[in-house]
Amino acid sequence: MEINKNLQIILDKIHSAEIKAGRIPGSVKLMAVSKFHPVEKIVDAIKGNQLLFGENRVKEACEKFEKIYSEYPEAQLHIIGQVQTNKVRNAVKISSCIQSVDRLELLEEIEKQCVKLNKSIDVLLEYHTAEDSKSGFTSENDIQKALQLFEENHFPHITVKGFMTMAPFTEDKKLVRSSFVQLRTLKEKMQAQFPGLDLNDLSMGMSGDFEIAIEEGSTLVRVGTAIFGEREY
Numbered sequence: 680m681e682i683n684k685n686l687q688i689i690l691d692k693i694h695s696a697e698i699k700a701g702r703i704p705g706s707v708k709l710m711a712v713s714k715f716h717p718v719e720k721i722v723d724a725i726k727g728n729q730l731l732f733g734e735n736r737v738k739e740a741c742e743k744f745e746k747i748y749s750e751y752p753e754a755q756l757h758i759i760g761q762v763q764t765n766k767v768r769n770a771v772k773i774s775s776c777i778q779s780v781d782r783l784e785l786l787e788e789i790e791k792q793c794v795k796l797n798k799s800i801d802v803l804l805e806y807h808t809a810e811d812s813k814s815g816f817t818s819e820n821d822i823q824k825a826l827q828l829f830e831e832n833h834f835p836h837i838t839v840k841g842f843m844t845m846a847p848f849t850e851d852k853k854l855v856r857s858s859f860v861q862l863r864t865l866k867e868k869m870q871a872q873f874p875g876l877d878l879n880d881l882s883m884g885m886s887g888d889f890e891i892a893i894e895e896g897s898t899l900v901r902v903g904t905a906i907f908g909e910r911e912y
């Protein structure tokens with residue numbers, strides 16, 4: 680019940696932020712980040728019509744979503760945390776998108792595992808925009824290299840959909856906004872350089888900052904705490 684109420688509050692806030700920013704209503708999707716929360720809570724959210732989830736650890740994602748898919752095949756999962764090379768196979772198996780691609784070798788491995796599993800998958804390229812974050816490509820040059828490989832159809836089982844970032848954990852709204860602006864600017868630049876690719880997805884914004892992210896062009900907000908409550912680590 681609580682989860683359903685929280686989902687409704689977040690959806691209303693997303694709607695208001697879209698209107699306020701002059702965005703098309705419905706253009707921002709909500710992902711429920713369920714890391715560290717049990718299957719029962721995820722099922723509550725599914726019953727409340729929330730079908731897209733995010734997990735940041737592959738092992739935990741597999742344990743939970745193998746159960747969930749067997750009952751709710753309509754549920755969708757994206758991986759949003761750093762993926763070690765030896766976890767790629769399971770990450771590909773359990774998800775429809777890996778949002779946290781942060782190196783070229785990871786793309787090679789994803790392609791390799793997709794071939795073995797006879798599966799296609801979406802990815803986002805994670806860009807490092809915050810001082811205090813450890814994740815994401817730090818070099819725009821490497822992102823260009825990756826996109827070049829996509830354009831040359833080097834990864835036939837992978838579709839690149841756009842970019843992801845994490846803003847810094849700070850009360851300083853200007854810093855947070857600057858992180859989102861960096862991602863949008865990167866997207867505009869890359870889209871101009873690679874017109875053959877469709878780089879429309881901008882995954883940015885979490886519980887504390889999703890409204891700013893929507894103002895700056897987010898198409899997907901990743902909300903955990905504001906839906907499921909505090910995590911118990």
Ligand SMILES: *Cc1c(COP(=O)(O)O)cnc(C)c1O
Binds near residue numbers: 759
């Ligand atoms: C945990 C996490 C979120 C959700 O954070 P909240 O502050 O709980 O909304 C979003 N994105 C990523 C990559 C995360 O790891």
